[in-house]
Amino acid sequence: MSSREATNTNAPRVLIVEDEEALSLLLAYNLEAEGYVVERCERGDDAELLLLEGPPDLVILDWMLPGVSGIEICRRLRAREGTRTLPVIMLTARGEEDERVRGLSVGADDYVVKPFSVPELMARVRALLRRAAPERIAGRLAAGDIELDRETHRVRRGARDVHLGPTEFRLLDRLLEKPGRVFTRAQLLDAVWGNTAEIDERTVDVHVGRLRKALSHGREPDPIRTIRGAGYAFDETFGR
Amino acid sequence: MSSREATNTNAPRVLIVEDEEALSLLLAYNLEAEGYVVERCERGDDAELLLLEGPPDLVILDWMLPGVSGIEICRRLRAREGTRTLPVIMLTARGEEDERVRGLSVGADDYVVKPFSVPELMARVRALLRRAAPERIAGRLAAGDIELDRETHRVRRGARDVHLGPTEFRLLDRLLEKPGRVFTRAQLLDAVWGNTAEIDERTVDVHVGRLRKALSHGREPDPIRTIRGAGYAFDETFGR
DNA sequence: GTCTTCATGACAAACCCATGACATCTTAAG
DNA sequence: CTTAAGATGTCATGGGTTTGTCATGAAGAC
Numbered sequence: 001m002s003s004r005e006a007t008n009t010n011a012p013r014v015l016i017v018e019d020e021e022a023l024s025l026l027l028a029y030n031l032e033a034e035g036y037v038v039e040r041c042e043r044g045d046d047a048e049l050l051l052l053e054g055p056p057d058l059v060i061l062d063w064m065l066p067g068v069s070g071i072e073i074c075r076r077l078r079a080r081e082g083t084r085t086l087p088v089i090m091l092t093a094r095g096e097e098d099e100r101v102r103g104l105s106v107g108a109d110d111y112v113v114k115p116f117s118v119p120e121l122m123a124r125v126r127a128l129l130r131r132a133a134p135e136r137i138a139g140r141l142a143a144g145d146i147e148l149d150r151e152t153h154r155v156r157r158g159a160r161d162v163h164l165g166p167t168e169f170r171l172l173d174r175l176l177e178k179p180g181r182v183f184t185r186a187q188l189l190d191a192v193w194g195n196t197a198e199i200d201e202r203t204v205d206v207h208v209g210r211l212r213k214a215l216s217h218g219r220e221p222d223p224i225r226t227i228r229g230a231g232y233a234f235d236e237t238f239g240r
Numbered sequence: 241m242s243s244r245e246a247t248n249t250n251a252p253r254v255l256i257v258e259d260e261e262a263l264s265l266l267l268a269y270n271l272e273a274e275g276y277v278v279e280r281c282e283r284g285d286d287a288e289l290l291l292l293e294g295p296p297d298l299v300i301l302d303w304m305l306p307g308v309s310g311i312e313i314c315r316r317l318r319a320r321e322g323t324r325t326l327p328v329i330m331l332t333a334r335g336e337e338d339e340r341v342r343g344l345s346v347g348a349d350d351y352v353v354k355p356f357s358v359p360e361l362m363a364r365v366r367a368l369l370r371r372a373a374p375e376r377i378a379g380r381l382a383a384g385d386i387e388l389d390r391e392t393h394r395v396r397r398g399a400r401d402v403h404l405g406p407t408e409f410r411l412l413d414r415l416l417e418k419p420g421r422v423f424t425r426a427q428l429l430d431a432v433w434g435n436t437a438e439i440d441e442r443t444v445d446v447h448v449g450r451l452r453k454a455l456s457h458g459r460e461p462d463p464i465r466t467i468r469g470a471g472y473a474f475d476e477t478f479g480r
Numbered sequence: 481g482t483c484t485t486c487a488t489g490a491c492a493a494a495c496c497c498a499t500g501a502c503a504t505c506t507t508a509a510g
Numbered sequence: 511c512t513t514a515a516g517a518t519g520t521c522a523t524g525g526g527t528t529t530g531t532c533a534t535g536a537a538g539a540c
Contacts, residue, residue, distance in 0.1 A: 123438040130426050139318065140349075152420040152476065153467045165528050166469030202486090203530055209487060210529095228485065228538065405517055442497090443519055449498060450517095468496065468527075 012129050013037045013056035017047040017073065018091065019066055023114075027060065030118050031125070044068030048076070055083050058129055060121075063092040087128040089121070141176040144238045146215065146223060148176055157215055167192065168211045172234075175224065180236030182227050208232055252369050253277045253296035257287040257313070258331065259306055267300065270362060284308030288316070295323050298369055300361075303332040325418075327368040329361070381416040384478045386455065386463060388416055397455055407432065408451045412474075415464065420476030422467050448472055 014031050018024040019042045028038045039056065041047050044067035051059075051073075059077070061070040070090060077083040089110045110124050141148045145158045148169075155162040155172065164172065170192045175183065183191075185201040192207075193199055208224060216222050225235045254271055258264040259282045268278045279296065281287050284307035291299075291313075299317070301310040310330060317323040329350045350364050381388045385398045388409075395402040395412065404412065410432045415423065423431075425441040432447075433439055448464060456462050463478045 120438060127430070131430060151422065152473060153422045153470055154420075167529070200531070202532090205486065206488080206530075213488095226486070407518070440520070442521090445497065446499085446519075452498095466497070 011035050011037050012058065013039065014058045014060065014125065015047070015050060015056040016040045016060045017044065017065060017070065018042065018060070018062040019064075020062070026118065027121065030122060034122065036125075042066070044070065044073055047073055051077070051083065055086055057132070058087045058089070058125060060089045060091065060125075063090060085132070087132050089124060089128065091116075141173065143176060143179045143234060143236070144223065146176075146238075148172055157217075157220065160217070162214055162217075164211070164214055167207055168214060171207055171211055172215075175232065175234040179234045179238075182231050182233040184231040188231070204232070251275050251277050252298065253279065254298045254300065254365065255287070255290060255296040256280045256300045257284065257305060257310065258282065258300070258302040259304075260302070267361065271365070274362065276365075282306070284310065284313055287313055291317070291323065295326055298327045298329070298365060300329045300331065300365075303330060329364055329368065381413065383416060383419050383474060383476070384463065386416075386478075388412055397457075397460065400457070402454055402457075404451065404454055407447055408454060411447055411451055412455075415472065415474040419474045419478075422471050422473040424471040428471070444472075 014036045016024050016027055016031075016038060018027070018040070021042070024040050024042070028040055031038045039050060041050055042065075044065040046067065047061075047065075048068060061074060063070045065073075074088055074090065077086055077088065087109045089112060091112055091114060093114050109128055112121055112124065139150055141150070147156045149155075150173070153169065155164055155169065171188065174188065174191045185204040188204050189199060189201065208226075212222055212224055215224075221238070223235050223238045225233045227233060254276045256264050256267055256271075256278060258267070258280070261282070264280050264282070268280055271278050279290060281290055282305075284305040286307065287299075287301075287305075288308060301313060303310045305313075314328055314330065317326055317328065327349045329352060331352055349368055352361055352364065380390065387396045389395070390413065393409065395404055395409065411428065414428065414431045425444040428444050429439055429441065448466075452462055452464055455464075461478070463475050465473045465475045467473060
C-alpha cells in the first residue's frame with residue numbers, strides 16, 4: 001500500500017472547508033498521503049461554488065467560517081437532491097461542544113472537536129467513506145449447473161461445493177456476469193485484478209486454467225470457452 | 241416449531257402477484273391455512289404500490305404480468321434499499337424455462353415452474369422465510385444447536401451454556417443475523433465496534449478466534465466460516 | 481511445416497489467517 | 511481504596527494457501 005498513484009481517477013475526492021490555513025494544509029497533506037484527491041477552500045461562500053461544480057465524496061467542514069457558516073452549508077447540502085447523502089464531518093472548537101446536538105441535527109455524519117489527533121480524523125474519514133460506498137449488488141449468478149452466490153461467497157456445481165481462491169472467484173464472477181461475452185485479457189485484468197499495471201497478461205491464462213480445473217473436477221464439460229486471439233468467455237450455450 | 245395463531249400480528253406477510261385468479265386464490269388459501277397473512281394483486285403496477293406501502297416478508301411473483309413484468313419488479317426490489325433482501329419466488333410457465341438464468345440473475349431467490357404441486361411451493365416458502373426470519377424475530381437467534389437470546393444476553397450450544405464477552409456476543413449476534421452471508425472485516429467493525437473506527441482490522445480475527453474457542457469447546461464442529469480474502473460468515477449449512 | 485497462441489506443471493515469494501503472549505483498561509469484589 | 515478478575519486491542523510468530531512467473535509442450539492458423 002506504499003506507492004501511490006499520482007492521479008488515480010477513482011480515488012475518493014475530499015473537500016476541506018477551513019479558514020485556519022495551517023490546519024487545512026495539515027489535513028490535505030495527510031489525506032493526499034492516503035491517496036485521496038483533496039480540494040481546499042477557506043470561505044463558506046467559496047465552498048458553495050465548488051460544491052455546485054461537482055460534489056466530492058466527502059466534506060470536512062469547519063463550524064465557524066467567514067462568509068457562510070459551516071452549519072449553513074451543511075443544511076443546504078442536505079436540502080439539495082444530489083448532495084443529500086454526501087458524508088460530512090464537522091470540525092468544532094472546544095467550547096462549542098454544547099452545540100453538538102445542533103450540529104448533528106443539521107445532518108453532519110460525524111463530529112470532531114478541536115484539537116483532535118490526525119489519525120483519529122483519518123479513521124473517521126475512512127469509516128464514513130466505507131459506509132457510503134455503494135454495496136455490491138449481492139445476488140446469485142447461475143448458468144447451467146454452475147452457481148455463484150455473492151452473498152455467501154459460495155460456488156457450486158451441481159450438488160458439489162467448489163472451492164476457489166479469491167482471484168478465481170472474482171474471475172468466475174466477472175465471466176458469469178455476462179455469459180457468452182468475450183473478455184480480453186486486459187479487460188479481465190482490469191476487472192479482476194484492479195491495477196492492471198504490473199501483471200503479465202499470460203497470468204490470466206493460468207488463472208483460467210485453475211478455474212477450469214476447479215470447476216471440472218471429473219469428466220464434466222468445460223464451461224469456459226477460449227477465443228483464440230481474443231480472450232475468454234463463459235460458454236452461454238453451456239447446459240442447454 | 242411452526243404452528244401459528246390465525247391472526248398473529250407477527251405472522252409473516254406474503255404478497256402474491258399473479259394475474260391468473262384461480263391460481264392466486266389457491267395459493268392464498270393454502271398459505272392462509274398455514275397461518276400466513278396474504279395479500280394478492282393481479283397487475284405489476286399495482287404490486288409496486290403495495291410494495292411501497294409496506295414490504296411483506298416474502299413475494300410470490302409471476303413472470304408474465306400485465307402492467308409491469310415480474311422480472312422488472314424483481315429488479316426494482318433489488319435496487320431499493322429496504323427490499324434488497326426481500327425473498328422472492330418467481331413463477332414461470334414451462335417453455336419460459338430457458339429464461340431461468342435471467343430470472344436468477346435478476347435476483348429471485350427461488351424459481352418454480354408451472355404447473356407445480358402446492359406442497360412443493362409451500363415447502364419453498366417455508367424454506368425462504370426460515371432463511372430470512374432471524375432478522376425479524378427480535379430477541380432470539382438460532383442456527384443448528386447454537387442459540388443466542390438477546391433478552392437474557394445468553395448463548396447456548398446444545399445443552400451447555402456458553403460464556404461470551406460483550407464483544408464476542410455482539411459479533412455472534414451480527415453473524416447470526418444473516419447466516420451464510422459473508423461480512424467483511426470493515427463491516428463487522430462498523431456493526432460490532434461502532435463508529436470509533438480507530439481499530440485495526442486484524443483485531444476482528446482475534447475476536448473471531450475467541451468466539452470460536454468459546455463455541456467449540458470440545459470436538460464440536462466450527463460454525464464459523466473463514467472466507468479467504470473476504471471475511472467471515474456463519475455457516476448456514478451448519479446443522480443440516 | 482512453421483509460426484503463433486494457449487495449456488499446464490513446477491516453484492518461490494507473497495500473502496493471509498490462526499494463535500499465544502502481553503500490556504492496558506474496565507469491572508467487580510473485598 | 512485496593513486488589514483481583516476479566517475483557518480488549520495489538521503484536522510477533524508460524525503454517526498453510528494463493529499467486530505470478532516461467533519453461534515446456536500441445537493445439538491452431540496459414
